[in-house]
Amino acid sequence: MKLAVFGLGYVGSVTAACLTEDGHDVVGVDSNREKVEIFNSGRAPIREPGLDELIASGVASRRLLATDDSVAAVEQSDAALICVGTPSRPDGSIELDHIRTVVADIGRALRGRTTPFTVILRSTVLPGTTRDIVLPILESASGLTIGEQLDLCFNPEFLREGSSIKDYREPPKIVVGTDHGKQNAITDQLYAQFECPRTDTVFEVAELAKYVDNSWHALKVSFANEMGRLARDLGVDGREVMTIMTGDTKLNISSRYLRPGFAYGGSCLPKDIAALQSHAQSRDLDLPLISAIPMSNEEHLQSAMHLIEDLGGDKVGLLGITFKSNTDDLRNSPFLELARRLLDSGREVRVFDPDFDPQGLIGANLAFLREQLPSFEQILVSSPDEVMAFGDIVVLGKNDEPLVDAALKLGPGQHLVDLAGMSVRPVVGSYVGIGW
Numbered sequence: 001m002k003l004a005v006f007g008l009g010y011v012g013s014v015t016a017a018c019l020t021e022d023g024h025d026v027v028g029v030d031s032n033r034e035k036v037e038i039f040n041s042g043r044a045p046i047r048e049p050g051l052d053e054l055i056a057s058g059v060a061s062r063r064l065l066a067t068d069d070s071v072a073a074v075e076q077s078d079a080a081l082i083c084v085g086t087p088s089r090p091d092g093s094i095e096l097d098h099i100r101t102v103v104a105d106i107g108r109a110l111r112g113r114t115t116p117f118t119v120i121l122r123s124t125v126l127p128g129t130t131r132d133i134v135l136p137i138l139e140s141a142s143g144l145t146i147g148e149q150l151d152l153c154f155n156p157e158f159l160r161e162g163s164s165i166k167d168y169r170e171p172p173k174i175v176v177g178t179d180h181g182k183q184n185a186i187t188d189q190l191y192a193q194f195e196c197p198r199t200d201t202v203f204e205v206a207e208l209a210k211y212v213d214n215s216w217h218a219l220k221v222s223f224a225n226e227m228g229r230l231a232r233d234l235g236v237d238g239r240e241v242m243t244i245m246t247g248d249t250k251l252n253i254s255s256r257y258l259r260p261g262f263a264y265g266g267s268c269l270p271k272d273i274a275a276l277q278s279h280a281q282s283r284d285l286d287l288p289l290i291s292a293i294p295m296s297n298e299e300h301l302q303s304a305m306h307l308i309e310d311l312g313g314d315k316v317g318l319l320g321i322t323f324k325s326n327t328d329d330l331r332n333s334p335f336l337e338l339a340r341r342l343l344d345s346g347r348e349v350r351v352f353d354p355d356f357d358p359q360g361l362i363g364a365n366l367a368f369l370r371e372q373l374p375s376f377e378q379i380l381v382s383s384p385d386e387v388m389a390f391g392d393i394v395v396l397g398k399n400d401e402p403l404v405d406a407a408l409k410l411g412p413g414q415h416l417v418d419l420a421g422m423s424v425r426p427v428v429g430s431y432v433g434i435g436w
Ligand SMILES: NC(=O)c1ccc[n+]([C@@H]2O[C@H](COP(=O)([O-])OP(=O)(O)OC[C@H]3O[C@@H](n4cnc5c(N)ncnc54)[C@H](O)[C@@H]3O)[C@@H](O)[C@H]2O)c1
Pocket: 006, 007, 008, 009, 010, 011, 012, 029, 030, 031, 032, 035, 083, 084, 085, 086, 098, 101, 102, 122, 123, 124, 125, 157, 158, 159, 160, 161
């Protein structure tokens, strides 16, 4: 394939060199003349292991060259990959000027073109940028329409500086976003040789996937460091503790607990985080991530409350009350807390939970229920259908078959607030999820 790579920085120069190695004819485009000259002399404009050699061999084979002439580059290519910078402004917002300029340049170079062309945006941009900014600029500058002979993809880059050639050759995954979410022929061809998970989705999912990854990586580093500080304060070997933690690939280093849903609760997580917070306070130790966890959880509870308030009904039915499936433990159950707040706000509430049998409740659990929800006997009903018959709004708290089956019987005019992430949707009524 004949490809133009816009931006010869950390991402673009590696991408251009590796695509040449894959057998494509590549022209790198950069507005910085100095970078263009360095590139054409067979050297890397940035420091990256193995890159000098790859560029030297590409340039020597005459299948790789650099230019600052974007029109000529587009004219001789089938596709353009955009790798220009998206730096932070002083307030943290993202600077899109380089993207706008390059997209307009590419668009103008495409005016009157009759052969197919694909624009692949690789720079990191926030959801909405490709659809609302890049697409209109490209269409208006080119006079062409996306979906006819012009295609547009958002294809985030996951390589890491320092190992980016290896990361290019062995990508952790490939994600391609399009207008419609279906596969794109050019990226299929470009990445056919890679044996890694591939996701074809809509622009916005692909755009956010990159930010979620980087947030996750930053969170991991900060969490490990925070646990290290805590361990050192306690005279414990933090590295050994983290080795134990990361060695658990069932609960810790796995997809467990990483699906958007409702707030955490129960008898352990809130108590143990509170204990760490209290210890840190007594030692004058700052653990900002640990302190932020209960705040984030409370925010999630409040956002569920807002969802329900925005829907506007007076009668709310809850499918689920214990803190998770297959337990009757009500201690620190976020669903119980939600029921309490709904009652406090003047709404009528009815609750059904197959895991909950008030007759069998004893000890701390019963005391907790009496304290949190003194009127619990009046709001409990004995079947999910009673909840469905009652609620203007029904809140699904657990992804359990009898509850999901009941939720699917939603009637016209009823609203379902899904806090559990059911895989099916009711046919009638309105549906709102909390993180999807
Ligand atoms: N650096 C990384 O490891 C990495 C990894 C994944 C994703 N990303 C993302 O990829 C994008 C590029 O990052 P980078 O680190 O390679 O940036 P960079 O600043 O190193 O390179 C950007 C290049 O674009 C060129 N450029 C700017 N305007 C241009 C124009 N109008 N025409 C042609 N060239 C132009 C600049 O001269 C520069 O050489 C960013 O959105 C970044 O967030 C970076």
